[in-house]
Amino acid sequence: MFKISFYDTKSYDRIYFDKLKKQFQCEIKYHEAKLNKNTAVLSKGCDCVCAFVNDELDKDTLEVLYNQGIKLIAMRCAGYNNIDFSYAFGKIHVVRVPAYSPYAVAEAAMGMILMLNRKLHKAYIRTRDFNFSLSGLIGFDLHGKTIGIVGTGKIGRTFIKVCSGFGMNMxxxxxxxxxxxxxxxxxxxxxxxxxDIISLHCPLTKDSYHIVSHEAIDWMKEGVFIINTSRGALIDSSALLKGLKSGKIGAAGLDVYEEESEVFFEDFSEKIVQDDILARLVTFPNVLITSHQAFLTSEALENIAETTLQNVSAFFHDQKLVNEVCYHCSRERTNCQQRLNKPCF
Structure with a gap:
């Protein structure tokens, strides 16, 4: 039986992991704290670590984990840009969940477009005050409009199918x-x-960092909608704020934010948020911000738990690691171990 140290635990995580842990013959030690160099010591006595998008897996954190005998980091998400692979290589293996429910994220992106376009969030608040006026709620037909889709992986391709159902040009x-x-x-x-609308569905890499920049916004149509359900740092937040204030950007739907790690998934309703850009964005009537919840469906959570535990089980039973992140070398290189169906190192 292997023991997993599970960080940034939420109630909905435990429901699905607890349901499957007996099947995979593992013990899970849950921590509410995020993983960083200070909390890494909580993994002492465990075999692997299960981490999420806002955990800190820099050199200092990885060094503590490695010195405690941690052999595997199991990311319960698709992204892994928060890991220092230059340090991890040769020490700690990394696996991830490359696809849990492309439908969940694609449908959430379209939901943001519909809400912003038809002002549904504003209409909901009005009618609760018995204000049934239609003034200021005019939208536009999505049919015949042009949507730009950045990234054509599994989520992007699913989103393409969703948009085609609305008769949009893509x-x-x-x-x-x-x-x-x-x-x-x-x-x-x-x-x-x-x-007319731009939706981001690409991973965060050094090439895609701030792909939506001041220059890119200058290229865009007046009144463009920007939707981001991928990674926050794809958008330069200061450029977005400037575009919204000038009116160049007609609306923005953000399920992610580049400085979200200290804010998202937590309750700050009784505190003063120190991030001035985020605080300003929340005040715009044409900005919809959700707390990285596009993935949050029962189907996705079940798939995340199952794939994560399958990844961990495969590692400790010397089986093929189909979801290992092979970062150090290109798959085109003949000496890449994954080409031989072996672990990355």
Missing amino acids: LMYDPYPVKDSDYNYVSFEELCRKS
């Missing part, structure tokens, strides 16, 4: 296009210039 940008597809790929600049 432009796609991805540095790694889907082969043999009929997607209308264009440059990122062209996508910005021609799209």
